[in-house]
Amino acid sequence: MKQQAYTFSYEIYSGVEELTKADADLLLKAREVTENAYAPYSNFKVSAVALLNNGNILTGTNQENASYPVTICAERVLLSAISSVYGNEPINTLAVSYSSKNSNKPISPCGMCRQMLAEYEERTNQPIRIILSGMKGEVYIINSVTDLLPLTFSGTALK
Numbered sequence: 001m002k003q004q005a006y007t008f009s010y011e012i013y014s015g016v017e018e019l020t021k022a023d024a025d026l027l028l029k030a031r032e033v034t035e036n037a038y039a040p041y042s043n044f045k046v047s048a049v050a051l052l053n054n055g056n057i058l059t060g061t062n063q064e065n066a067s068y069p070v071t072i073c074a075e076r077v078l079l080s081a082i083s084s085v086y087g088n089e090p091i092n093t094l095a096v097s098y099s100s101k102n103s104n105k106p107i108s109p110c111g112m113c114r115q116m117l118a119e120y121e122e123r124t125n126q127p128i129r130i131i132l133s134g135m136k137g138e139v140y141i142i143n144s145v146t147d148l149l150p151l152t153f154s155g156t157a158l159k
């Protein structure tokens with residue numbers, strides 16, 4: 001028997017004012033577009049904003065449905081949009097924010113979104129930096145989505 005350990009490190013900033021201008025701009029955009037979320041059931045409005053390698057910025061927000069499982073997270077809405085508009089354009093940085101009455105603690109992508117983000121990294125051969133923060137306060141920066149999904153399942157298993 002052999003034991004394997006997994007660790008990863010990430011950066012914690014006390015607020016948006018500690019970030020580089022490019023990162024701060026992306027996070028502020030994410031905070032702004034939370035208002036575009038369609039979240040009448042949970043009132044938990046999430047946004048995801050991507051800075052692409054080609055310099056373009058695209059946004060996504062969560063889209064709920066009365067048939068709850070139909071709901072799509074902001075990150076997957078965004079990835080589908082990027083892929084549809086730009087094909088395999090790599091993502092330089094992704095900012096995720098949310099607005100909720102209860103918390104400003106950074107939230108991170110759900111398991112389903114981590115899986116989709118991991119495949120996006122793989123297909124574009126580039127790690128996606130992720131900025132996580134609520135409407136104010138602490139900001140986490142993670143260097144790669146796969147840091148959040150150890151032993152990632154990928155399409156190579158299907159070949």
Ligand SMILES: [Zn+2]
Nearest residue numbers: 073109110113
């Ligand atoms: Zn999700």
